[in-house]
Amino acid sequence: MRVVFAGTPDVALASLDALLASSHEVVAVLTRPDAARGRGRRQAASPVAVRAREAGLELLQPERPRGPEFLDRLRALAPDVCPVVAYGALVPAEALAVPRLGWVNLHFSLLPAWRGAAPVQRAVMAGDDVTGACVFQLETGLDTGPVYGQLTEPVGARDTAGDLLGRLAVSGARLLVDVLDGLERGVLSAVPQPADGVSHAPKIPVEEARVDWSAPTARVDRLVRGCTPDPGAWTTFRGDRLKLGPVLPVADAGDPPAPGALRVERRRVLAGTGDGAVELGTVQAAGGKVLAAGDWARGARPEDGEQLQ
Structure with missing residues (x-):
């Protein structure tokens, strides 16, 4: 399938690499614009932008993914599906409607637990024994879409959020490719999230x-x-x-x-x-x-x- 991948930080790199090694064609990468990063606060590209350039991929960096120039380019690329991993901006309904199979998001929790920007950090802080990752259909709501697949991951007694996220990034990348394979074959259907067990994971100030x-x-x-x-x-x-x-x-x-x-x-x-x-x-x-x-x-x-x- 034709894929436009959306992601920004290091945690998204495993998924981009897995897609590049798969049978799917990554036709472009959507990431956040260059920003001040590191102790020196110098303008720098996101990790995903750096990897995309290394791979010779077209790079899309709109300030907001709702501008007409971005939407026109997305339509011209004609993706079948847009996988998302920690992109960092809300995708508007106009963009969600472009790919025929929509946008699918890899999220690092067992939804509906820990919806939001910091699911792994919140799971560790709450003392959860088990967490995981889900691939779900992106909607305009915050992490509310139906789920295509999930995996579980035990939280070790000495795990940091970084340790746990590193493992989930790798296993989640495999899950994401498996979901895209299933969508291509037409053998997957998304299951609505349960109404019970909802918790939220806002960014940690x-x-x-x-x-x-x-x-x-x-x-x-x-x-x-x-x-x-x-x-x-x-x-x-x-x-x-x-x-x-x-x-x-x-x-x-x-x-x-x-x-x-x-x-x-x-x-x-x-x-x-x-x-x-x-x-x-x-x-x-x-x-x-x-x-x-x-x-x-x-x-x-x-x-x-x-x-x-």
């Missing part, structure tokens, strides 16, 4: 990624893992922001430090929580490098009981 040290250990652990690598969990130390890598709940802290209080031991740095303590993993001071917590403590020299806030 930076303020929500701040650690509440009065929370239970399990919640602190899940927050940090769910915000790794993006947007990054953080706290403050001596009034400055301190970014945190994954922490490790500890059961042998003796009399644990007070919530947010630090204890520097010979081989580890502990921080108190609402019901125990966690061992800090990596930390990054504002403008500094990522350091193991012990190396950071040797430089910062926190006093016993000094607070993270």
Whole structure:
């Protein structure tokens, strides 16, 4: 089938690569315009744009996918179907109507759970034991369309959102190609999502990624893992922001430090929580490098009981 692929970040690359290796013809790629990226905030193309150029594909980068120029080009390309993976903009009804089989979206949750921009992060933060991926028919509603296929993925006790998303990107790419194969053969029909079990996964704002040290250990652990690598969990130390890598709940802290209080031991740095303590993993001071917590403590020299806030 003729395919116009829509995607923007790294997580979409596995699907684009899988489509390029399939029997389907990728006639163009739709991605977000170049934007300021990275620490230097320099204008740069999206990862999908870079891969598309490397593959010699036509690249479509409209500010909004509803302009007449984009819609005219999409109609001229005459795609049979448009697969979507984390494109990053709403597709209007005028564009949805162009391909004969519509647009199919790879979403990283078991719909109707975690509809929205951050399904994997929210699943980790909520303590879900299992998540997965779905391919569904894109509609104007937010992740509401009927589902063509799904897969499940266990959430490991130490998984970060990045770990989980990396696995789902690969398995989801295979699922996406399988769905397109089934649509081409005419053997698939979409199943409406159940009315029960709906939950929402809005993008995580930076303020929500701040650690509440009065929370239970399990919640602190899940927050940090769910915000790794993006947007990054953080706290403050001596009034400055301190970014945190994954922490490790500890059961042998003796009399644990007070919530947010630090204890520097010979081989580890502990921080108190609402019901125990966690061992800090990596930390990054504002403008500094990522350091193991012990190396950071040797430089910062926190006093016993000094607070993270």
